[in-house]
Amino acid sequence: MDLRTIKTFQTIVKLGSFQRAADELQYGQSTITMHIQKLEMDLGVKLLERGKKLRLTEAGRLFHEKSDLLLKDYAFLSNTMNEFIKGETGVIRFGAMEPTASYRLPQILGPFLQQYPKVQISIQIGNTTVLSQMLADDEIDLAICTTPESGLSSTFEPLFIEKLGLLIPENHSLVGKEHIYLHDLQNETLLITTSVCPYRKKLESCLLEKGGSPYNGMEIGNMAALKYYVQANFGVAVVPLITVLPPPAGTVLKNIQDLDSGLVTGILRKQEGSLFSSAVEKLLDALKVGLLAV
Template identity: 25%
Template sequence: MHVDPHLLKTFTTVVRLGSFSAAAAELGYTQSAVSQHIAALEHDLGVALLSRRPVAPTGAGERLLDHATPLLLRLDAARADVRRAAAPPPERVVVAASPLASSAAAAEVRGALHVVARAEVVAGVATGEFDVGFVDGVVARSDPLHLPVGVKASVVAEHPLVVALPPGHPLARRKGLRLDDLVDARWIDAPDAAVPLEDLRKAVGATGFRAATAYRGTDTATLRALVAAGHGLAVLPGADGVPLLTPNLVHRVERLHLG
């Protein structure tokens, strides 16, 4: 089996945008060309990858997506690494960090720091847009962050996790909390300022963690103000909150770079 990376790129873009026409506009193709790319990929693999109404990956498409995303990122990393090897050293180092990794990055960086979403940090380092990246994630103490092959990583910091609760909350005086006891609580969906709710669901292997409020900013002080006002709970790194006892997770910051 030989899969054309261009077809994989088209497939991942259609899935991300949920639309053939939107993918065509982003990639600079006609909608007919996008449809042909998907048809060729499905013919090559012998399975249906996308349902059309609505546009969404099938079970086989989900499996391909798991492979396609790191494969494409690995190709981007290889291109960037080859170009870097043939180029003179940069006059300045471009550094990026995810919001919850920015404080650790600021302690080590001289000059400008770009604060962007986690996925943008990883992709930017892989493609050579950023020379160094600082990215965060929640993992078991013995596990690494799940990063694409081709990007090298080293641990910068680890912090315990706490549950941020409003004053007077019935659980605020507890010495520790179990995450699976909070599945049905009201949460603030703040993927760039707190532990993403999807990560909490994966940690306990359960649905739930219903978002009562959405916050799309990156300022943890604003997020804590929302918690204090009773808009929902949040899991954060640090010490200002009730410690999360189980599962045994830590918030880790890692430094990324190409080889």
């Protein structure tokens, strides 16, 4: 029993004639007859009684009802697979680090999902170390993050630089200083993220190289919360500019002259040659266009 013979049977029942079914399916009538004979042989039961008018046997009525559901399910499955091949459906698992996850992705994913409403997206938010490990463990398909420490099993495509600035309370002594350098942060209370955060690692490295140490640090686990602690006068913070434009009330945003341009951010994926679904490839294209416009 195969789908062709089932479809032939259903067409005969629908049109009420072997000849009409042959015309509809563009088969010779002998082929239609052979299909029904094969189907009845495979099932071991007679489905149609031929006379002046075709009549379904009791087995034929049961088979007609159940096989109609089968053909509908097959048509749905076939259509779903075609949509998957075209990238119009599927599940995409990807990771993103802050601030890209909150400040850039919604503007990119919104239009993408409007164009491909059947695509399901799962987003994991974490730092570069966590996302790199998730990629290695096949928990995500790709990640948007800073340059990883190791790239033996993955490739990294830089897309933009996340620029940084110094956020300070409006009554801070540095507000009136025209040019601020890293050494001006000596003995200041710096609001910093966790030790695995790329932004903290970069800042601490620059402070060591350019004379900004020693300093007092207050660790706050969430980057998005830093500006509120500055606003509450707990200290100063080096933050991605996108998170503080415009600066919150009661704060001032300043440039640090000798802090280089920022952190390189891009797309991390497995080594070239890894197979991606068409939906993932379409999302990659959308991400590149959206992030390169930064």
